[in-house]
Amino acid sequence: MASNATKTLKASCLCGAASYETTVPSSSLPLKSWWCSCTSCRRMTGTLALCVVYLPESYSPPQAVLEKLTVFEFTKRVFQYFCSTCGSHILARCLDDAEAKEPRITWDAMSGTLEQFDGFVHLRGHEFINDTLDGGISDFIPTIGSRQLDRYSTRPEKSEQLPLNWRDPKLADLKPNKDKVHAQCKCGGVEFWIAHPSARSTHAASNWPDLLRPNAPDNPNNECWWLQDNNTKFLAGTCSCNTCRLASGQEIVQWAFVPTVDITLDAAGKVKFERQFGTLKQFESSKGIFRSFCGVCGASAFYWADDRPFLMDVAIGLLDSPEGARAEGLLEWRTTRLSYREDALGRAKAVVDGIESGLQAHGERRDRGEREIIERQVREEGAKVMVVR
Ligand SMILES: [Zn+2]
Ligand SMILES: [Zn+2]
Ligand SMILES: [Zn+2]
Numbered sequence: 597m598a599s600n601a602t603k604t605l606k607a608s609c610l611c612g613a614a615s616y617e618t619t620v621p622s623s624s625l626p627l628k629s630w631w632c633s634c635t636s637c638r639r640m641t642g643t644l645a646l647c648v649v650y651l652p653e654s655y656s657p658p659q660a661v662l663e664k665l666t667v668f669e670f671t672k673r674v675f676q677y678f679c680s681t682c683g684s685h686i687l688a689r690c691l692d693d694a695e696a697k698e699p700r701i702t703w704d705a706m707s708g709t710l711e712q713f714d715g716f717v718h719l720r721g722h723e724f725i726n727d728t729l730d731g732g733i734s735d736f737i738p739t740i741g742s743r744q745l746d747r748y749s750t751r752p753e754k755s756e757q758l759p760l761n762w763r764d765p766k767l768a769d770l771k772p773n774k775d776k777v778h779a780q781c782k783c784g785g786v787e788f789w790i791a792h793p794s795a796r797s798t799h800a801a802s803n804w805p806d807l808l809r810p811n812a813p814d815n816p817n818n819e820c821w822w823l824q825d826n827n828t829k830f831l832a833g834t835c836s837c838n839t840c841r842l843a844s845g846q847e848i849v850q851w852a853f854v855p856t857v858d859i860t861l862d863a864a865g866k867v868k869f870e871r872q873f874g875t876l877k878q879f880e881s882s883k884g885i886f887r888s889f890c891g892v893c894g895a896s897a898f899y900w901a902d903d904r905p906f907l908m909d910v911a912i913g914l915l916d917s918p919e920g921a922r923a924e925g926l927l928e929w930r931t932t933r934l935s936y937r938e939d940a941l942g943r944a945k946a947v948v949d950g951i952e953s954g955l956q957a958h959g960e961r962r963d964r965g966e967r968e969i970i971e972r973q974v975r976e977e978g979a980k981v982m983v984v985r
Contacts, residue, residue: 599623606711609684610842610881614664616657624652626718629707630752631847633732633921634724640668640676640782641685642889642896642911644733644921647707647847648688649717655703657687668783668893676894678845682879683889683896684709685845706845713847713944721746726755729764730920733848735958736834740950761961763920770918773925776863779914781895785875790910791858791865792926793827800855800906807833807935822853822907824928830854832912832927834955836948837936843879843887844896844911847947848934851899851909852927859908869908871900931959 601622608615620627629649637646665677665686672694677687685706691699707717722734726749734747738760747762749755776789798820806812808821808831815821824831832852840849859869872878876898877891884902889895899909917923934940934955940948 603716605705605716607686607705607709608711608842609679609682609686609709609845610839610887611679611682611684611879613681614661614679614684614686616661618651618655620652620655626716627651627705629717629719630721630723631719631733631737632723633728633734635727636670636782637724638727638732638913638921639780640670640893640895641844641846642781642913643844643846643849644728644736644913645722645846645848646685647719647845649705649707649710651703651705653702656701657703661687666891666894670782678889678894682843682881683877683887683894684842685894708841708844708846711943714946719745719947720752721748723748723752724750725758725762726750726764728921729767730922730924731758731760731762732921733850734758735761735954737947737951737954738957739954740946745950767920773918776860776865777923777926778863778916779910780916781875781890781893781897781914783875783890783893783895785892786890786895786897786914787861787874788869789860789863789865790830790852790854790915790926791860793823793830793858796857797823797827797830797855799857800904802853802904802907805831805833805853805935806837807831807835807930807933810933822855829926829928830858831930832923833930833933833935834951835935836940836944836951838939839881839887840899840936841940843881843889847944848951849896850912852912852915852923854908854910856906856908859910871898929955929959931955931962 602619605620606617627649631645631647633645666680668676670676673691675689678685686709688704690702693699725734747757749758776791780787803815822831830852835849856869861867875890875892876888878886878888881887888898896911915923919925
């Protein structure tokens with residue numbers, strides 16, 4: 597007997613202007629989701645993955661919601677919608693055929709905008725890992741519970757799967773990059789460069805980040821926690837706080853902590869960083885705390901606070917490092933804490949557990965220096981999925 601049971605799916609951007617809810621048949625739940633690591637999605641969101649959820653085919657958003665959103669033509673077939681006020685990517689309109697007179701239209705939601713993840717969303721796995729060169733976020737969340745996530749090199753079910761810790765073979769011949777790392781959003785309206793740390797990188801001041809010390813206490817001795825690995829790299833980490841999630845529309849965001857003195861608006865390092873440049877728009881998410889995003893493509897770009905003016909959180913999805921999406925020549929990833937995990941436990945415990953265990957295992961593999969072993973295994977065994985231990 598067919599069931600008529602339904603559930604209410606609620607979604608919102610950070611500022612609330614583009615909130616909506618819709619009724620979905622319980623039989624359609626959980627909705628299928630993929631995390632896309634392609635370069636375009638990383639540049640458009642500022643995060644390591646676009647977390648897309650396929651809505652039921654009957655869904656179409658109300659006009660009142662669409663009016664609050666800016667449309668970005670991602671491809672001829674996919675139109676991305678983000679909040680004009682706060683920058684949250686919230687919906688995507690997909691055509692089955694860009695050339696057709698009356699194409700079939702379906703809508704996707706960005707999972708970070710959904711009030712509830714557990715019970716509503718089934719994350720199948722990762723797609724377009726190939727683009728990351730270093731595995732990107734797929735190495736941080738290889739499993740959910742006992743289920744191994746799919747890891748497609750390009751399109752799901754139409755490409756090969758890549759093993760945990762896969763790296764593009766061309767990275768093996770790459771010399772360590774000492775040049776500035778280029779960064780830009782998908783539309784190119786926000787572009788900047790980051791220099792490697794130097795003596796001047798200590799000239800900032802900030803309380804501790806929640807990533808290192810929960811609840812971000814004061815830092816009376818001004819320890820330069822943003823510098824890691826003998827002051828050769830900037831600290832990087834993942835955040836699951838509600839504000840970051842809603843500002844980006846993605847499940848988990850990734851920030852690098854970089855002094856303003858190390859960011860320039862030209863490759864030569866002559867044009868000093870300023871908070872407002874290019875196509876950036878700002879949103880004050882709480883008093884004295886700002887988030888900026890590209891007004892054209894919606895990419896998250898920076899977070900900063902009035903009480904720490906010389907240090908920026910930089911959206912890692914914008915980085916264009918020759919060493920891969922995680923930019924590990926420039927960044928030292930904190931793998932022992934998901935920042936503000938407490939915010940996410942109530943709505944997405946499955947993801948929190950998956951990313952915490954995945955991150956920790958990634959850090960342990962890194963610290964054991966397993967990379968060379970893994971590279972050799974990949975060379976010898978090809979791109980078949982290895983068992984996650
Ligand atoms: Zn908004
Ligand atoms: Zn993509
Ligand atoms: Zn842009």
